[in-house]
Amino acid sequence: xxxxxxxxxxxxxxxxxxxxxxxxxxxxxxxxxxxxxxxxxxxxxxxxxxxxxxxxxxxxxxxxxxxxxxxxxxxxxxxxxxxxxxxxxxxxxxxxxxxxxxxxxxxxxxxxxxxxxxxxxxxxxxxxxxxxxxxxxxxxxxxxxxxxxx
Numbered sequence: 001x002x003x004x005x006x007x008x009x010x011x012x013x014x015x016x017x018x019x020x021x022x023x024x025x026x027x028x029x030x031x032x033x034x035x036x037x038x039x040x041x042x043x044x045x046x047x048x049x050x051x052x053x054x055x056x057x058x059x060x061x062x063x064x065x066x067x068x069x070x071x072x073x074x075x076x077x078x079x080x081x082x083x084x085x086x087x088x089x090x091x092x093x094x095x096x097x098x099x100x101x102x103x104x105x106x107x108x109x110x111x112x113x114x115x116x117x118x119x120x121x122x123x124x125x126x127x128x129x130x131x132x133x134x135x136x137x138x139x140x141x142x143x144x145x146x147x148x149x150x
Contacts, residue, residue: 002023003024003077004022004144005085005096006020006092006139007019007092009095010038010041011042011045014038016095017037017049018034019096024144032060034064035063035065035066049134049135052133052134052135056137070102073100074109084117085116087119087143088119088143089118130142
């Protein structure tokens, strides 16, 4: 199955703040997790991202540390024998992959493998198409809708 990825992070090169995966089929279970905020938050992120972190369905609104978040991603994807993670921005894929690394020589249990795909989303703007801009879950939904409409 294809999963549409979005992340929020603390500015360019900053730490991961939240990650969402939205399956291609509407109505299937979505994934969302936020991580503890860094001590110093970039002003733009403080204004445009942080206020919207909790704007997700309560049933999937989790705040976890990095290792638990990585394990949660692995558990979410484990029933899928061929998951494909689709993103429109390389930094989303970089943060997602970095999250899976849980320690020196260790990674979350994605031993079933997964594929990553960076798409050309020319003409797509998550900020313009998302119901709650700069919220990873809503931006991932908007990406899915854009991709599936094509």
